Amino acid sequence: MDIDSLVAIDVHTHVHKSVNAPQAKPEDNEHLAAMAAYFKTAAASFTVDDxxxxxxxxxxAAVTFTIDQREAPEDPSRATPMEIIERARDQHADILIPFGSVxxxxxxxxxxLAKSQIEAGAKGFKFHPSSQAFMPNDRLAYPVYEVIQExxxxxxxxTGQTGAxxxxxxxxxxxxxxxxxxHLDDVAVDFPDMPIILAHPSFPWQEEALSVATHKPLVYIDLSGWSPKYFAPILVQYANTLLKDKMLFGTDFPVLTPERWMSDLEKTAIRDEVKPGIFKANAARLLGLAK
Structure with a gap:
């Protein structure tokens, strides 16, 4: 991956569809239709190749993943974490950074599963506590975190409200x-060497997210899932100052496109001098792609 030539690193994108899935309309998928209605956009699903x-x-570049859910019904049309990891590793290493999920x-x-995904080439892990129905600081999850930290x-x-x-x-x-x-403050204490990314402006807990990221050295915030023009003033304030090295560009693609996110960022008071960090430099350091 040629980091210097990249415009940006999107740290939050979703793959919903397996490369082996039959053709189907995204709007016929109840989950995708609900997400589209929430974000007021067209339903869309992408394979890892797409x-x-x-x-x-x-x-x-794009960090990409799907979400593993034990109680989800079997769906052969949906991409698995291992499919995403292996396909990104073998065919798209120039542009994709695959995260595992358990x-x-x-x-x-x-x-x-976490160990096998790491062996296959996972570069991180995605958790969705609301969809997976667990408290992040529940000791149930700690053996998985131990593997990730190691x-x-x-x-x-x-974090925060969800369109799901x-x-x-x-x-x-x-x-x-x-x-x-x-809840992730406890995780940051108990796993001090595991970088943690708080996904999204954490409505209605924005100040809690800023507090944890300010206090814990390896806690970051990705700015995905919201148009920047709706960012709370306090989030913009911290992006410009105390947390300028910890804010990460992310879209939640395909519900938001990079073009829309970047265009809407120009409608905010985020300063030009911090934008290179948000778009690429902060993520490149965090992901070990640059010093």
Whole structure:
């Protein structure tokens, strides 16, 4: 990967569809349709090959993943974490940075899966506490974190409200409280050498996220899932000052595109001098792609 030539590193993108999936309309998928309605955009699903081509055309690298859920119904059309890791490793190493994913509720199996994903080339791990139904500071998850910390890899956690299940009956059974970023303060204490990325502006817990990231040296914030024009003033303030080296560009693609995110950033008070760090330099250091 030629880091110097890249325009940016998007640290938060999703692969929803297996390369072997039959052709289908994204709007026919209830989960994708609900997400599209929440973000007021068209339903879209990408294979890892589709996503690589999209970002290669834009000269941007992308961290990408899917989310492992123990209780999710079997769906052969959905990409697995291992498919994403292996395909990114073998065909798209110039542009994709694959993250693994394991549901801590799998217990000992989760540890085995994490180890196999690391051996296959995972560069980090994605957790979605609300969708996976676990508290990030539950000791249930600690054996998985031990594996990740030992490998020297980062862990990215969804925080705040989620579009998953939004507007569906009972919110699709998803409980928002699992994704309060303050739970990750305990994780940062107990795993001080594991970089933690708090995904998204953490509505309604923005100040909690800023507090944890300010206090704990290896806690970062990715700015995905929101148009920058909706960022809270305090988030912009910290991006310009105390946390300028810890803010990361992310879109939550395909629900937001890099073009829209970057265009909307120009409508904010984030200073020009901190933008190179947000777009690329901070992520390159965190991911071990640059010193």
């Amino acid at each position: 996503l690589a081509a999209y970002y290669r055309d834009r000269n941007m 549901d801590p509720n799998r217990g000992a199996e989760a540890v085995k 490998a020297g890899l980062p862990a990215l956690f969804h 299940g939004a507007g569906t009956r009972g919110g699709g059974g998803i409980r928002l409280a699992y994704s309060n970023p303050m």
